Amino acid sequence: MSEALLSTHSLSLSFGGVRAVDDVSFEVMPGEVxxxxxxxxxxxxxxxxxxxxxxxxxxxxIVFDGQKISDIPAHRIAELGIARTFQNTELFEHETVLRNMLIGRHVHSRTNLFSELLFLPSVARQELAFRQVVEDVIDLLDLQSYRDQVIGSLPYGVRKMVEVARALCIQPKLLLLDEPSSGLNPEETEDVSHWIEDVSQDYGATVIMVEHDMSLVARASSRVMAVADGAVVAIGAPQDIQNHPEVRRAYLGD
Ligand SMILES: Nc1ncnc2c1ncn2[C@@H]1O[C@H](COP(=O)(O)OP(=O)(O)OP(=O)(O)O)[C@@H](O)[C@H]1O
Ligand SMILES: [Mg+2]
Structure with missing residues (x-):
């Protein structure tokens, strides 16, 4: 069996009296959605x-790519290869799609401030290489027609895709999507399963998504983990989880 890309081991977190995450262990294999x-x-x-x-x-x-990351500072997570989107999109409203994507560059910048000030050839090379990464992501997610538009002028479905695009600009091995379909209409939700497939198969990132839309989950996922009250209820194939008695009980609340 191949090595997990990400695994958690008895992970717990409380807020006051609330066990938000309760003894959660799971592993995600490379290439999974x-x-x-x-x-x-x-x-x-x-x-x-x-x-x-x-x-x-x-x-x-938490172990990622063979390394324990539970003590690593948050600002180092991107350079290790983990990117995420948020439940509510967090983009610069008054900037263009392209500018929002270019912001992702800082985490992969290997040059220091001195060489940036002097604009050494290595910086120019790095800038050029990053521009290529951005263009490739724009192609992957079909964002050409939006690249110079200001975020505030775009439909919500496109904004959510721009957030994914920005996350991909750090060239992550693992992409975390928090409710990619929330706020989208059925047609836009259908598109989500297509771009997740592109991100997974063409781009090659492993994806973990939190999602409420069960038909999207069933279409897009290799495996599903159901949680309730912070704890794992079941992990398995999408159809097994949908029909799992304890999962149904967790949702219906009896
Ligand atoms: N920063 C925080 N401070 C206090 N309590 C929190 C905080 N973050 C989460 N919680 C609590 O932890 C529990 C789990 O919240 P969480 O946001 O992780 O749930 P969720 O599964 O993402 O829910 P949703 O489907 O509504 O997004 C909730 O009881 C929530 O109120
Ligand atoms: Mg949530």
């Missing part, structure tokens, strides 16, 4: 906040 489902407040976003190091776990470990 792994979905996390569960009722509101189940701890899905908290799990992402732990993996992306915005929160410190109370206990447990």
């Amino acid at each position: 792994f979905s996390i489902i569960g009722p509101n407040g189940a701890g899905k976003t908290s799990l992402f906040n732990l993996i992306s190091r915005l929160y410190d776990a109370d206990s447990g470990d």
Whole structure:
């Protein structure tokens, strides 16, 4: 069996008396589209906040690409190869699509301030290479017609894609998507499954997504983890999870 790209080991996090994440262990293999489902407040976003190091776990470990990352500062997560989008899009409203994507560059910048000031050839080379990365992502997600438009003028579905595009500009091995279909109409939601496939198969990133839309989950995922009250209820193939008695109980609340 191949080595997991990401694994968590008995991960827990409480807020006051609330066990937001309760002894969660799972692993995601390279190339998977792994979905996390569960009722509101189940701890899905908290799990992402732990993996992306915005929160410190109370206990447990996170291993990414063979390295323990539970103690790594959040600003180093991107350079290790983990990118994420947020449940509510966080883009610069008054900037263009292209400018929003270029902002992703800082994390991969290997030059220092001195060489940037002197504009050494290495900086020019790096800038050029990054422009190519951005153009490739624009092609991948079919964003050509929006590249020079200001974010504030775009439909919500396109904004959500720009956030994904920006995340891909750091060339992540692992992409965390927090509710990619929220706020989208059925047609836009259909598009989500297509670009997830492109990100997974053409771009080659492993994807973990938190998602409420079960038909999107069933279409896009290799495996699904259901959580409730911070804890894992079941992990398995999409159809098995949908029909799982305990998962149904967690949703129906009896
Ligand atoms: N920063 C925080 N401070 C206090 N409590 C928090 C914080 N973040 C999350 N919680 C609590 O932790 C629990 C899990 O929240 P979380 O946002 O992870 O759930 P979720 O599964 O993402 O829900 P949703 O589907 O509504 O997005 C909730 O009870 C929530 O109120
Ligand atoms: Mg959430």
